[in-house]
Amino acid sequence: MNAPHVADRPIGVAVVGAGYWGPNLVRNFQSSAEFRLRWLCDLDEDRARRVLGGYSTVQTTADLATVLADDEVEAVAIATPAGTHLTVAMAALQAGKHVLVEKPLAAGQADGRRLVAEAERRGLSLMCDHTYCYTPAVLRIREILHAGELGELHYLDSVRINLGLVQRDIDVMWDLAPHDLSILDFILPPGVHPVAVAAHGADGIGAGRACVAYLTLRLNTGAIAHIHVNWLSPVKIRTTIVGGSKRTLVWDDLNPSQRLAIFDRGVDVSTSEELGAEQRRDMLVSYRSGDMVAPALTEREALRTMVEEYARSIRTGTPALTDGRAGLRVLGILEAASRSLTEGGRMIELDLDEKGVA
């Protein structure tokens, strides 16, 4: 896709945005041999300076143009508010830079489409920092689902609740659900994808936007996916259950000693082809009560793997695992969910592309 990066020297990179997420990018670009961090850019240059600390040789600036004018900057990583993604990312692409954008890709699907089109036209890598996809747990879940180890997918249930910062501009759905939706997009096996979404929410505290939200997605296979996001919960839960016909997987991201558990337990239904609807009612149900296996996972910071994938994408000219199109699919679901929220929870069909994919 992209123009491959020819030389094998480190890729010059600049981070834009020194707020909540930027420092993590700074740290990971600094510790990667693939990159050479040249700039940390923030409208508040003092903040950028403070993030780097008093011992760093990395340059700061409040001026994006300075960064984009630097020929040694080949790649940009953007960690500014979502509303600015279109402007900043478009400028970077137009300056011929590869672009990594913090989630969500843009403030809306239309903006996202313009970025994807620009990057594809220029052969540049446009990558979404869907960080969770690069955790060892999610990478393993993707392998397991793609290999069909769970059998046919029956349901996916994700809970991501915590006492969270009430955002000024976006509701809890836009704040937290991108994590779950990008993970869903990442792990679903080829041919399986959402086709519709409904959302319910509540604004208990009078914040002017939903602080608790529930999303229900229908997949093209008839399976269901459900996401609970919540800013008001004093207990922190980050658990995803993926139920399949053969096995069921539980990912508890807050249990470092046992993040993944694969249960060989479930319900079997005899599905003799000869059975008519009548007999089906008298179906034979049996229960498996097998072992649970918690696979060993290597602890590794997700951002480190994400940064390596960015380098790989740039160097090979192939799309990143979480490329701009993945970001677009997530935006499509978020926009439909927002519509559902305003329409009393109505199930909204997703806008599918030529391949029938959201």
Add this chain to the structure above:
Amino acid sequence: MNAPHVADRPIGVAVVGAGYWGPNLVRNFQSSAEFRLRWLCDLDEDRARRVLGGYSTVQTTADLATVLADDEVEAVAIATPAGTHLTVAMAALQAGKHVLVEKPLAAGQADGRRLVAEAERRGLSLMCDHTYCYTPAVLRIREILHAGELGELHYLDSVRINLGLVQRDIDVMWDLAPHDLSILDFILPPGVHPVAVAAHGADGIGAGRACVAYLTLRLNTGAIAHIHVNWLSPVKIRTTIVGGSKRTLVWDDLNPSQRLAIFDRGVDVSTSEELGAEQRRDMLVSYRSGDMVAPALTEREALRTMVEEYARSIRTGTPALTDGRAGLRVLGILEAASRSLTEGGRMIELDLDEKGVA
């Protein structure tokens, strides 16, 4: 309401149904000084015999009429399939017996209304065995909510999932959600009640009925209640979070050493009356990060307390805490949720009575 039970001798009682739940009723009536268990009745009398064991003086019969003809039987407890509740309970009421019915009260709201009317006309106690309401945890939650200790209710989230028996006649919603709905009905403070419900479900295994379901309820206060019931989960979760403006309560029924936890953590929003919509957007949000208190709860079998409440209701002629009307309210929500399920998750307004209560 009822004709009070005059004498202070034990109340003669008969249990009808020796299947899954009946033995628990048998055991609890036997150990209560308030009751004298006279009969265990089941169409399969051998099963009734086996439930009693080889050392019991309690009589068995396959004939309900025999039980109802026994003048020393003043009360009946019914643990037969929901489809038979109307017939059995109506016969018992018409024979002048007080009636306890396993949840759900009846197969539908119409049937339930007939039972409630009959019991009220005759001044008999009609009680629903909403067992969970009599656990020490739920009794305490009710106290806490009625006393306003959580402040204004923002949301309630209940998860009740497990590898459950796939029922032949009812879906997972009718099997499990009565627990959550009866608890909700029990704990909500006066004046707060559901007004609408939406439901989504999936039948992954081709059972012909939903094996996974999500219910979303809107309360008259704007708060949201959400219930996740699931027969296909290899992990068992029974956790309810009740979020309020002052405190949030977490009930984890599978954690005997800490079933209840009350968190003095949350989000405060300054709500100066002078603030216009404009300023509201610039609202001041602050966060409380206080202690958590896990109140000491005495362990006590819920059925024991339920049986005592049945005796109290009979002896005093006053409705039980979970009377027939409570059972009716639960049925109303279940029927609306079933309609929502067939209509793609549409939000269904509940049929409210003269007091505006579902």
Add this chain to the structure above:
Amino acid sequence: MNAPHVADRPIGVAVVGAGYWGPNLVRNFQSSAEFRLRWLCDLDEDRARRVLGGYSTVQTTADLATVLADDEVEAVAIATPAGTHLTVAMAALQAGKHVLVEKPLAAGQADGRRLVAEAERRGLSLMCDHTYCYTPAVLRIREILHAGELGELHYLDSVRINLGLVQRDIDVMWDLAPHDLSILDFILPPGVHPVAVAAHGADGIGAGRACVAYLTLRLNTGAIAHIHVNWLSPVKIRTTIVGGSKRTLVWDDLNPSQRLAIFDRGVDVSTSEELGAEQRRDMLVSYRSGDMVAPALTEREALRTMVEEYARSIRTGTPALTDGRAGLRVLGILEAASRSLTEGGRMIELDLDEKGVA
């Protein structure tokens, strides 16, 4: 060993002692087809009557002689205070009855030896109710260790702490450690056994006896076993770790969804025979970080299995899995541990029998 029980009709049994443990025996003998419960005997006959409840056909008596004179009583189960075990059990054996005794077998090793000798002389089954040995978890652990699945045993660590009843006559060690010691005796593979014990304790509350105690056992293989028992802990912990050269097993009895976990994680040391002491210091240590497997266990009440084992022992004339000799070995360790406690924690060698077994 014993005179086999010839007939295949139920074995007539009497329970002696209607205190804390007796009711559990009553319930399990009643529900077993192998036994016919004829008597519940207690010095306080009213208590016996209350335990049986108002619906039972089982007879009560305060007179042990009446029970022992009943020819249809072939077996006796004793749940009286430890100080009375010698008298009651000896009388029963001398009346020709098989005997099951609640742990510990007797108040001391000398008493226990007399009971074992009497039972063996008469060919009667003398069984210790080491209940935990009959839990599905411990039965599985025994299988795993006997099959060598953990490799060579390195250490065993058991914690059994809780807010417990401070006993009047015995310290926490005699109250709780019999559980751990009987389990240890039960699961250790043939040829592996304790050879010495040291104990430390404290009596924080001035109870006149240890309320917290630590036992350290040396096994003949050089492995170590350690037991922590505690009456004063507000948190309840019942966890045993069995570390082996190949795998390590963790039994958490308070986690019903995952009582057993077998970790394929550990430390490997290259042990080339050619290595001298010098090179050993430069040994190669490597670490395995494999999967964890939580085997599916069927839930089954331990007492039910124990009661069946008692029947098997009686019917076949062979010793029970936890026979009088097992009880003796546990007593031997307890007495040595008590001596260590009074001698400042000195390591006390165990009195080994002709086979070198404690």
Add this chain to the structure above:
Amino acid sequence: MNAPHVADRPIGVAVVGAGYWGPNLVRNFQSSAEFRLRWLCDLDEDRARRVLGGYSTVQTTADLATVLADDEVEAVAIATPAGTHLTVAMAALQAGKHVLVEKPLAAGQADGRRLVAEAERRGLSLMCDHTYCYTPAVLRIREILHAGELGELHYLDSVRINLGLVQRDIDVMWDLAPHDLSILDFILPPGVHPVAVAAHGADGIGAGRACVAYLTLRLNTGAIAHIHVNWLSPVKIRTTIVGGSKRTLVWDDLNPSQRLAIFDRGVDVSTSEELGAEQRRDMLVSYRSGDMVAPALTEREALRTMVEEYARSIRTGTPALTDGRAGLRVLGILEAASRSLTEGGRMIELDLDEKGVA
């Protein structure tokens, strides 16, 4: 004690040792406004360079003398193997630098005493990096114990087990127990201290040193403290229970959402002065079953607080909370425990100083 640091400019500091712990010190000195990090010194200068990364202005050297000759270096932080502590720390003290040493203070008590004497003679701060003491949890526990909120201390039980790196030079006791012993030293209220220690250990894997160890300490009040350290456990446990006459505290360092729990549960014994020994046997025991409170703790990196305490000690000329004498007390217990280990677990009296403190 020390010559106070007069100026209010940052304190020039050098870190010696770029191995496992050094990078953490580097990071924390860099982010503290109290210090100016001038050097990272390691015999392997490349390693030091790699630790700093490619963007740092901090200098590296392999030569300690260069560091000590730098007049702008006022303080040194030593993270080299314990065997080198005496040499490196002594050189630094003799060069007039304040010294922070990673635990343990030195390879033995004699070495430690020389360092303490040198520092006191020169009025320099000698601080032990007992990191755990500076966690929010341990600081709070210290407050609670010093304020007497638990009542009289009955027992302390600490478990610190994990699959740990088998060290070449030291056993598991010297590797891990310094954490528990330094915490014990830190939290015990004035006047309460250990007087004797016994230790048991095992070397299952043939490592030539104990990989599993149990330490039992007697305190001057009769209370008991027990420590379990283990390199071979595939499960990680870091739990400390502190049992008192009024309340009991549980610190679970692996449960970030509830690290501290204070239970108002326990056993009360009536201790009327008139009671003789006879009556004491008939003592009245009662049980409290009160609430549990999990106090809100602010998450804060312990090393950040430790670094601030180092600055405070230097600037004020007063001993650090974990000064050299605290390090000495820990060494005294470790040496006695080692002796106990070689003498079969014999209880070893601690060498107490003029104040009767170990």
